[in-house]
Structures are given as structure tokens and as C-alpha cells.
Amino acid sequence: MSFKKIYSFLVVTVLTATSTTAFAQDLIARQAPVDKHMRKLDTLALKAVVEREEAQMPASKLYDEWDNKYAHKATELPDSFRINLRGFHMPTESRVVTSNFGSRWGRQHKGLDIKVYIGDTIRAAFSGKVRVVRYEAAGYGKYVVIRHNNGLETIYGHMSAWLVEENQTVKAGQPIGLGGNTGRSTGSHLHFETRLCGVALNPALMFDFRNQDVVGDYYMFRKSTYENEGQLANEVRGKIGNGGYVASDVRGETIPGGGTPKEPSSAKQKQQAKAQQNATARYHKVAAGETLFSIAKRRGLTVEELCKKNHITRDVKVRPGQLLRYS
Numbered sequence: 001m002s003f004k005k006i007y008s009f010l011v012v013t014v015l016t017a018t019s020t021t022a023f024a025q026d027l028i029a030r031q032a033p034v035d036k037h038m039r040k041l042d043t044l045a046l047k048a049v050v051e052r053e054e055a056q057m058p059a060s061k062l063y064d065e066w067d068n069k070y071a072h073k074a075t076e077l078p079d080s081f082r083i084n085l086r087g088f089h090m091p092t093e094s095r096v097v098t099s100n101f102g103s104r105w106g107r108q109h110k111g112l113d114i115k116v117y118i119g120d121t122i123r124a125a126f127s128g129k130v131r132v133v134r135y136e137a138a139g140y141g142k143y144v145v146i147r148h149n150n151g152l153e154t155i156y157g158h159m160s161a162w163l164v165e166e167n168q169t170v171k172a173g174q175p176i177g178l179g180g181n182t183g184r185s186t187g188s189h190l191h192f193e194t195r196l197c198g199v200a201l202n203p204a205l206m207f208d209f210r211n212q213d214v215v216g217d218y219y220m221f222r223k224s225t226y227e228n229e230g231q232l233a234n235e236v237r238g239k240i241g242n243g244g245y246v247a248s249d250v251r252g253e254t255i256p257g258g259g260t261p262k263e264p265s266s267a268k269q270k271q272q273a274k275a276q277q278n279a280t281a282r283y284h285k286v287a288a289g290e291t292l293f294s295i296a297k298r299r300g301l302t303v304e305e306l307c308k309k310n311h312i313t314r315d316v317k318v319r320p321g322q323l324l325r326y327s
Helices: 003-056 226-237 267-279 292-298 303-310
Strands: 080-084 097-099 102-104 107-109 112-114 121-123 128-136 141-148 152-159 175-178 190-196 199-201 218-222 283-285 323-325
Touching: 102 226, 141 175, 152 175, 292 303, 303 323
Parallel strands: none
Antiparallel strands: 080 218, 097 112, 102 107, 112 190, 121 175, 128 141, 141 152, 152 190, 190 199, 283 323
């Protein structure tokens, strides 16, 4: 074979190999966006499946069944479990805790009592599915139980009316009922429980009603320590003094947990009473016709200070019966 023929053969071979490699690389390059798109579709499809399953059976990893018979039925607790608190909504705008979680009157009080008035809106703390809507004359009165995707179940007791039905899907912040005084109750309030696998956890472990917030993005539940943590949570985020009321501040309102305070007699008692008063948050009950301006003037504050204490803006219209913190 002549040199010219050999050279031509090599050139053709090289060009063929190069074109084949280039063609393959071109195919790979064109396929990459397709693969990426398919992965995106797969992820969206998987997410849709998970969302459908959670809507049908929230927190299915923790709960084996879904029934509407019991408000709560204790099952085996995990040794530890991270509860996602993001996407929360406070059940009520009230900041007044009138009764703590724990021992009370010789029995265990399984939730927090929050001062609300008849007709006040009660909202879902997290998104989830309504499991129970029922009336219990000797206990919760008109109550609602919601199971949430974060593993918790929340119970809302003593309401005057329901705004949801069993097996209804709800969003965090959605109205579920109205404040009331039904069932075993001595005054209008919201009885609020948080349960994991049917076992009551102190809501103060997760919710700070005075600051209208949760304690963080997550609460790490530990089976070995949650009871002791719950006692500490009462001290940090539970009831203060008589529940947050001062006799002279709430016109026509009975002080939760006690009657009219006695006038201190000695100088020492007066000093102690003053110190206690300074350490206790005080609230003003809005009367008909009052405005933020008139309330701020009466309590010796600017409107800006009053708004800051209550996390509201100047354009908010207060309503009769509403409680506003001023100290």
C-alpha cells in the first residue's frame, strides 16, 4: 500500500472516531436536561403522593389507626422524636394563662387554660385533619381534636360552637370553634392540650402564650426527660400570679384563682405587694367606645408603646371585652 493510501485511511479513521465521540457527547448533553426534568417530575410526583397520604392519615409513622371514638388513647411513646413547630398559629390571641398543666385540685390537669370570652375565635395550631368533634357534658364540653403531620394531636375544649367537622382537613390558623364555657368549666376559657401518641405533654414546652409564639422551630421530645421539662416550662411560660389579672385593671372581671385582694397593712407588706405588682403583667379590658388612643392615655402610655406590648399596629380596631397588656 502506498503512503498516500495509508495516509487517507488514517485520516478517515480519525475523522470517524472523532465524529462518533462528538455525536455521543452531543447526545449526552441533550439528554442531561431531559434527565433533570424527569427527576424534577419524579420529585413532584413523590411529594404529591406523600401529601395525599398525610392528608388521609397524618403522622402515620406514629399512629396505627384513625378513629373518632376517643379524644385520646395512650400508645407507646418513642424514646425521642423531633416535633416540627414551624408553620404554627396561636390558637387564640389571648396572652393570659389562668391554669397550668399538672396537679390541680387533687387530680392531673392535662392542658393549659387560656382566658377567652364566649364567641372569641379559636384557631387550629397547625395544619392537619380533624379527628373528633364532640360534646362531653362532664368534661371537655364542646371540643375538637386535630391530628397534625408533625405528630402532635391538639385538643380544644369548653367551646361554645364548632366550626369544623370530623375528617375535615384544616390549615394552621383556620377557625375551628368559638370560645365558651361548656362542660366541666367554671368560667369562659380555652382548655388547650398537646398530645403525642395520646400522652399529654405540657403545651408550655412548645407554646408561649404571653409572647404569642412558639419556643423554636422544633421541640425535641425525649421520653426520659419530658416530665421534668414540663415542670420547668410552667415556671417560664405558665401562669403568673393570679393568671395575669390585677383586680383594678379588669372592670367587672373576677380574678381567676382568687377573690378581691386584701389591702396590705404593714409597710413591708405594701413593699412586697408593690414588687409583686411590678413583676406581674397587667391587662386592660376594653370597654365599648374605647380606642387605642383613649386606652393608652388612661394607662399613661403612648399608642406606640401600647401597640408594641401587644404586637399590634395603630390601625387595629379594638373590640369590647378584648384584653390589652399595658404593663
